[in-house]
Amino acid sequence: MSFEEQERALFDLLFDRSLRENFCQDSTSALAAYKLNGSELNDFREIRSDAIELDASMRTYLILTHICRQFPITFSLVSSLQNGKNMLKELINLQTMRCHPTERATVFATQLRQQMPTCKFDSDKEQTMITAILEAELGMAWTSAALKRQVLEGESSTETVGQQCADWLDKPVKLAAYVSAAVIPQSYQKLKTSLCPCEDTNLWAHLSKTPLPASIRRKTLADEDPKLFITRAYISKMSRCDPTVNHQTAELAEGFAPLFQHLNSSSSIGHILEQLKQTGASQQILEGVQTGFQQLLTSAMLEFA
């Protein structure tokens, strides 16, 4: 019996749909699992059942508006699936809401990834493509959360500077911190232009009224041109309370993806190129790979080990 238990029950009522539904039927029995005395229980009897339902629904809408900014293409695509919007709404649940705000978006999207196989897709390939896009946006959310957490915990975020020197081909390299990479069905910007009809800030407001038509999803995903989408989270506005994180992005041909496993602090780019040469890669491919890695080094997504 404590005020803290009342707070716990209220939070659960706002974000646990089944508890809320039970509460609307019978508030006392719904809250039986909480250690509340008669007076504390009585406080909950003041709550109008229609009002708490309305409150929870508006709250879910506003939180999704917030999370949607980090997963714009995923939200658009999922909205076009049968029951997609409801699936997104149901993931504003206790698992999402009980975690630290910095982690909320990633916990939400991790649950979404687990739920994906329950959706009805046109084909396995379509499911794979949509899941790949979710993975790419989730990667960005993870690096963003990790960087933010580091700054808020008081660790200085050393700003990586693009590296270049005469012997850059011979130095061992590794992926820089807060870098994520995923193969997506086509250029991220192209996907966004085709699938997101408005700015990220207004996107959920739009999708919740007008989900993306399935025909646009099909047409866009049919135009396949896979890319390795690489992003690096960086602090764009430092703050002791609420630092702003943005992402620098780069896109390379899909064929780069297997080369990334060699970026392990022990191999140099020269070594990777030599191995490619031995497997019969053409001069044109070798030049393309060298240019791609050089681009990643100068944009600080790769660094010398």
Added chain:
Amino acid sequence: MGILIEQLPTLGIGASLSLSSKPDPVALVNTPGGPSFVEYAGLVDVDAVIDEVKRVRAAGVPVLFHPSYINFCGSFANSTVWLEETARHIETVGSSWFAQDCAYCFWQEGAGYSTQVGYFIPPFFNQASLDRAIERVREVQAIVPVPVAIEPPPVTFVAGTMALFTFFGELAKATDCAILLDMGHLVSYEMASGKKVRDALDELPCDRVVEIHIAGGRLEKGNNESNRGPIYIDAHECMILEETWQMFDAMLPELPNVKAVCYECEGVNEDIVLTTLKKIRRIVKNKSASQSLISILKDAA
């Protein structure tokens, strides 16, 4: 009363606006009949808003900072870092007092804006909650360099049986803080609780009310089973409801120390803002018990 309410400046009839979107605060300030102060709900970091604030101040009016990230209630303490940045913000922009809704903006350790939980989660109206709210207000007062004013939040539902004005009256007296009353929020409480706020008017230290808010709202139909009428939704972009105007009429004569009346009108058409400010001035002249407020309106006329 320890806080020197008499010494707070009288700001007149102002508007709460977004600093970076329509209607443009500076354009409104420069229009005859425009607001005599600008309130804004900015980010904690003053650097993010200082250029816009400077534009407003250069237009000749003061600003009030009115954020939505402080827990003025509940068990979850505010972060010292956030409070220090708030103090820096207030000092930099010259906000004469610091007011915010008394509600949960964050849960547990996750200091942040109320948007992370959707919007404010209202406090319980009971003694244990009041005790925690006293702790929270004192925690803010210890760091913030100006008088603190607490505001009853908008509510769709009410948990607890203590009357609204009893809760806020006790809180203000225990912490020696000022009060901001939002007319729409009072209407929201009446609809959610089925109780009239004025039934506990004796419990409210009316002389501590320094600011009034008036803003648009909309009504959502309750379901048939509850049979308790509509539910009020705070919606600044909407028109001010008749119930809210009635509350304004009824409360103004009770509040002798009001220094500022703020029309919260983010996203409202400029012509409507000016017409509404005119109406507010007329009602204040006719109904307000605050002589300093009436004087400033007469001087401006």
